[in-house]
Amino acid sequence: MSVKPLVGISTYLESSVRWGVWDLPAALVPAGYPQLVQASGGSALLLPPDDPAYAAQVVARLDALVIAGGPDVDPVRYAAEREPRTGPPATARDAWELALIRAALDSRTPLLGVCRGMQLLNVALGGTLVQHLDGHAVTVGAFGTHPVRTVPGTRCAEILPGSSDVPAYHHQAVLRVGEGLVVSAYAADGTVEAIELPGESWALGVQWHPEMGTDLRLSQALVSAALGVPHEAGTAGADGVLTAGRP
Numbered sequence: 001m002s003v004k005p006l007v008g009i010s011t012y013l014e015s016s017v018r019w020g021v022w023d024l025p026a027a028l029v030p031a032g033y034p035q036l037v038q039a040s041g042g043s044a045l046l047l048p049p050d051d052p053a054y055a056a057q058v059v060a061r062l063d064a065l066v067i068a069g070g071p072d073v074d075p076v077r078y079a080a081e082r083e084p085r086t087g088p089p090a091t092a093r094d095a096w097e098l099a100l101i102r103a104a105l106d107s108r109t110p111l112l113g114v115c116r117g118m119q120l121l122n123v124a125l126g127g128t129l130v131q132h133l134d135g136h137a138v139t140v141g142a143f144g145t146h147p148v149r150t151v152p153g154t155r156c157a158e159i160l161p162g163s164s165d166v167p168a169y170h171h172q173a174v175l176r177v178g179e180g181l182v183v184s185a186y187a188a189d190g191t192v193e194a195i196e197l198p199g200e201s202w203a204l205g206v207q208w209h210p211e212m213g214t215d216l217r218l219s220q221a222l223v224s225a226a227l228g229v230p231h232e233a234g235t236a237g238a239d240g241v242l243t244a245g246r247p
Contacts, residue, residue, distance in 0.1 A: 005063035005226035007042040009033045010097050010117070012070055013049045029068050032211030033114075037066070040219035042226065049092045052099035059103040064110040064226035067097050067117030069209060072172055075131065078123045083131040085171070098124050110202040110225035112218065115170050118205025122195060125178030135189065136170050136207075143167045143212050148193040154184035155204060156194045159221045166193075166208035166215075173207060 009029055017026035027048030034044035047058065059065060074089035075082045077098070097117070101124045104111040113121040119129055138144050145165050150157035174192040177183060185194035185206070197203040202225040210218045224230065 002041075003227065004041060004043040005223055006045055006061070007037045007064045007066060007223070007226060008045045008047045008058065008062040008100075009037065009066045010068050010093075010100060011046050011048045012068075013093060030211060032209075033066060033068055036211045036216070036219045037223070040216050040223045042219075042223045047096075047100070049096040052095045055096065055099035056103040056106070059100060059107055059109050062109060064112070064222050065100060065104045066222070067101060067111070067113045067120055068211075069115035069117060069170075071116065072131075073116065073119050073123055073129060075129075078128045080128060080131070085132040094120070105197075105201065105203060108201050110222055111204070112222045113203075113205035114211065115207055115209055118195060118207055119172060119174065121203065121205040122174050122178045122181065125181055127174060127178030127181065128176040130173045130175045132171050133173055133191065134171075136168055136173070136187075136191065143169045143209065146187060148185045148187055148208065150185045150194065151183060154182065154194075154198070155196050155202070155221075156184035156206075159217050160185075160215075164215070166206075166210070167212040168208040170207060 011027045011029040013027050015025050016023055017028060027046065029046060037044040070093065071090045072087040074091065074094050075086060077094055097120050101111065101121055123129065145167055147163050147165050149163045150160050174195060177195060180197055181195045182198055183192050184196045187193050193207045195205045206218065
């Protein structure tokens, strides 16, 4: 039996969720995230917000970590005043996910940040965010698609060389890049679409939502890093990923 690396995925904590006859608080994440990990050869473990003091203990049991998309990062986390179009804070989730990111970086646990997850990676390393930009969430509640181009010589470019069409839904983005990070992909309008830590650490954030598409290359690279084996580049449009839910 082949080894399946354990990949933790951060989740929402919602006060009211309906299913069947129930309307209760729930910890949840769009199904596309665990499906993406599973389709790439990993086993998914959901990580609802918890006491940040225990983040290092949790990460120590993981082979890789995914910080999922979600609500806007609280501007107090990067010493900025809240702008009118910034969403309400998710205080517990911010604290938990920032602690997970720092623990992953400290332990060199492979880390993939998706949308909000990329923004939190940037903030964790002292970066700042654009609190609103137009054109990357055209229809409320619906993902759009746009091309991104990776920067040659980066890990992201090794995984996704050249230009790729990606599913996206966001209204915030990286402004000042965090310490030690490099930009590894851009949208056509100049928006930062990927950041990463160069060197031996495997830490990569993407502004788009791979869990809402069928391209397994990013998740396969994460699973390869979790196994400690070289990643062999796959092809775009791989089969096997079902998508559901919201970002």
